[in-house]
Amino acid sequence: GVITRQxxxxxxxxxxxxxxxxxxxxxxxxxxxxxxxxxxxxxLLVPDADGFITKEQTRAVFLARGVPENIANATTDGNFLSxxxxxxxxxxxxxxxxPIRSGDVVPSPEDNPQEHFRSTGIRDTEDGVPRxxxxxxxxxxxxxDAEEWTHERVLCLADLYDxxxxxxxxxxxxxxx
Numbered sequence: 001g002v003i004t005r006q007x008x009x010x011x012x013x014x015x016x017x018x019x020x021x022x023x024x025x026x027x028x029x030x031x032x033x034x035x036x037x038x039x040x041x042x043x044l045l046v047p048d049a050d051g052f053i054t055k056e057q058t059r060a061v062f063l064a065r066g067v068p069e070n071i072a073n074a075t076t077d078g079n080f081l082s083x084x085x086x087x088x089x090x091x092x093x094x095x096x097x098x099p100i101r102s103g104d105v106v107p108s109p110e111d112n113p114q115e116h117f118r119s120t121g122i123r124d125t126e127d128g129v130p131r132x133x134x135x136x137x138x139x140x141x142x143x144x145d146a147e148e149w150t151h152e153r154v155l156c157l158a159d160l161y162d163x164x165x166x167x168x169x170x171x172x173x174x175x176x177x
Contacts, residue, residue: 004149005139005143009135009139027095028040029129029130031094031095031097032124033094033097034122036053036094037094037123044065047095048091050093051093051095052093053092054080054090054091055080055081058075058076058079058092059072059073079092080092097124137160138157138160142156142157142160
């Protein structure tokens with residue numbers, strides 16, 4: 001499958017499903033995961049009264065939106081309490097998913113959302129404002145003149161951030177150890 005340049009940018013920066021306008025919560029910029037943010041903004045993943053989402057709820061939304069079952073399972077197992085992630089919480093507040101400050105190299109705190117290895121820093125900013133210039137750089141380096149993000153081009157984007165700060169190239173904004 002492929003996704004257009006415009007729709008890919010919409011997911012990362014505006015947290016929008018293609019052509020689905022929904023009024024966002026005022027603090028939607030604090031949701032660092034573009035997929036979770038897109039689901040919350042568009043009313044598909046609704047936090048409870050305390051602001052939390054569950055593994056089951058998240059997995060159900062992934063499946064309902066066409067995410068393959070193996071990816072939905074791997075994603076939720078890697079972010080919620082499971083054999084794969086024994087330090088992960090049972091519930092996640094999507095507005096508090098960035099427990100490591102940019103540039104720090106520390107372990108993620110137990111029973112909190114676990115920082116993804118090699119975070120891009122596009123959405124997990126201190127002020128909640130996405131860094132569009134990082135996505136623009138990825139578009140230049142990985143997309144070029146093409147208009148669609150293929151699997152290979154998305155892997156290129158991920159590879160841009162697969163390096164420690166100080167090791168050349170575009171470094172991750174934080175590295176969970």
